[in-house]
Amino acid sequence: MIKRLKFPAWVVIGTAMILIVAGFIQLFDSAGLRKSAENVTTISKYPGLDLHTLTKETDHYTYSTSQPETEHQAINESINQWIDGEKGAFLKEVEISKESLDDTMRAHLNIQVETNRMSENFYSLVFRSYSITGGANGQNKVNVFNLDMTNGRLLELGDALELDGENIDQLKEIIWEGLQSNQEWQLYVDETLFNEVMGDPDNWKWSIDNGHFTLYWDEYEIAAGAAGEMELDIPIEKIAVFLKKSIQSYLAMPEEQVRELDAIREREQLKLDPDGKYIALTFDDGPSAAVTPKVLQALKDHNAKATFFMLGSQAEYYPGLVREVAKAGHEIGNHSGSHPDLSKADAAKIRDEIAGTTKTIKDAAGVDVNHFRPPYGAYNEGVIDYMNETGQSIILWSVDSLDWKYRNSETVRQTILQQASPGAIVLMHDIHPTTADALPDLLSALEQEGYEFVTVSQLLEWKGQAGVGPYFGSRQASGK
Incomplete structure (x- = not known):
């Protein structure tokens, strides 16, 4: 015969069971046998940089964005402002095209980042954005952020190159020659568009390392769409005369390379x-x-x-x-x-x-x-x-x-x-x-x-x- 317990007895037994379980949990914790996810630390490959992936899926669109985060608010704000701008422009296009979007054809935005560590405290982050809100072809864009992690700021072109006097025109000539040296690009690059885009150095998208000064252009920015997104590497020796000593320090250039670049600079600066x-x-x-x-x-x-x-x-x-x-x-x-x-x-x-x-x-x-x-x-x-x-x-x-x-x-x-x-x-x-x-x-x-x-x-x-x-x-x- 089973004897049923009255309510007060259940309360007593239940309380006792809770206390017993809590005791075991405390014992496991003190012995290090139970680990909370909050106690697990993941160390980034890139010191001072973390990466978050944000995704969203709706009936009309999806997106996935890579969002780096540093210890410096000013850097984060600049990067987030650009990413938010890309999202905002994408969502506006989605709203316009909403009637034609459904499960069979959803709009999509993808923003990925390529991280290049140039020296201990200098990074170049190259963002590539692809969006499609309808039609057969999407749109490719690129943007670059050069991070000075020591001082918590973004490097500007003037931090890397001397831009005084006729330097801009000379740099543009070197860049144009580089574009023309690519036989495929020759067919598509528009000189008028090039001059318009390159007229303001503050808007150049660039990165630099010990070997090259690299420039980036969006699809259609300076050339017909068939050229696609463009990336031009210019050997560092070709722009040695424009390099600032400070950027050589940022790049932690070896002494031998500094001497070689100084020798080139000496020769170039003496116009015979x-x-x-x-x-x-x-x-x-x-x-x-x-x-x-x-x-x-x-x-x-x-x-x-x-x-x-x-x-x-x-x-x-x-x-x-x-x-x-x-x-x-x-x-x-x-x-x-x-x-x-x-x-x-x-x-x-x-x-x-x-x-x-x-x-x-x-x-x-x-x-x-x-x-x-x-x-x-x-x-x-x-x-x-x-x-x-x-x-x-x-x-x-x-x-x-x-x-x-x-x-x-x-x-x-x-x-x-x-x-x-x-x-x-x-x-x-x-x-x-x-x-x-x-x-x-x-x-x-x-x-x-x-x-x-x-x-x-x-x-x-x-x-x-x-x-x-x-x-x-x-x-x-x-x-x-």
């Missing part, structure tokens, strides 16, 4: 006048611990750039000086490893002497070597063949200072001044103290005569010369 008065000073046989630093100081005092033809044996002993020469913006050339007469050398000897020195210089300073000066000015067909193979040039001289012969600073100065002419290549050696002593007065005298100092590469470009050579520079005009 076809009728100008230029001279290339060159120094052989170094670097020398005793003399090269004095030569560098004299050149620095006169804001003069020169070309140093280094011996591999010297560069190996003084790699720090090789770096100093490159860091100061000077050009480095190859003068062989051990200063032999290569006119009597075979192919193997030529290769060893030149290739070994090129590697030593590259290892020390991270710069490319494009020019070779044969010791004693002596070379043979084997040297020419090797120059053709490696794409280097043979550089000789038109003015010999004879500093190796006359160890007298005044004699060196007078010898050079008597032979100097526009386009000359001057031979000196940064191993003789008297040469370093002659430089300050020599540079002042040449400046007074209107000369500007350039590297060998700049001189060859000015003269329109390219290839193996040999190149001597201009000799003194008669009657000077």
Whole structure:
């Protein structure tokens, strides 16, 4: 016979059961056996950035949006404002097309983000939006946000590039050339639309990394629809002259790349006048611990750039000086490893002497070597063949200072001044103290005569010369 409990008994038993269960739960919690979802932490791959996906589905439309979130309110507000704008425009189109939308044809909006971490605290977020509210084709859009996570702000184009003076026009020319280099885009890009869109740099959609400056355009923005959404990568070297030092820091560029870009900037910023008065000073046989630093100081005092033809044996002993020469913006050339007469050398000897020195210089300073000066000015067909193979040039001289012969600073100065002419290549050696002593007065005298100092590469470009050579520079005009 089952005895039924009266109400008060049920209350007592129920309360007891609740207390027992609560006790077990507390025991599990204290032992770490039960974990709440609130205690589970998910760490983003990108420090300082979280990503939320928002979706919605109705009878007339669906959407899915990727929405990044940072610790900085100003950044979040800018990103959310753009996403909300895209949603708002989409929903307006949905309202207009509502009558034609049903389960068989619903409008759709999709916004996805590509996250590019350029350095520890610099991100580029590339958003791509696709929407369709009817018809056969949807619409593609793109937008970019460059995030300075250190200062909690968005980078503007002016933070990356110098936009003063004629820079905008020059940048537009580089961008247009890049578009025209794509044979498919040539058929669709509209120059009038391009000029209208690119007229205001504040509206450019861009990103930047150590390799490229990238621009983005919506479908139909500067070209016919067949071109689609467009993305153009411009090698960073092509815009080196416009780069701000601050952006190099943002990108955490390695020292070697900074030097290369600085060298490009130096060359580009010196606009050589076809009728100008230029001279290339060159120094052989170094670097020398005793003399090269004095030569560098004299050149620095006169804001003069020169070309140093280094011996591999010297560069190996003084790699720090090789770096100093490159860091100061000077050009480095190859003068062989051990200063032999290569006119009597075979192919193997030529290769060893030149290739070994090129590697030593590259290892020390991270710069490319494009020019070779044969010791004693002596070379043979084997040297020419090797120059053709490696794409280097043979550089000789038109003015010999004879500093190796006359160890007298005044004699060196007078010898050079008597032979100097526009386009000359001057031979000196940064191993003789008297040469370093002659430089300050020599540079002042040449400046007074209107000369500007350039590297060998700049001189060859000015003269329109390219290839193996040999190149001597201009000799003194008669009657000077």
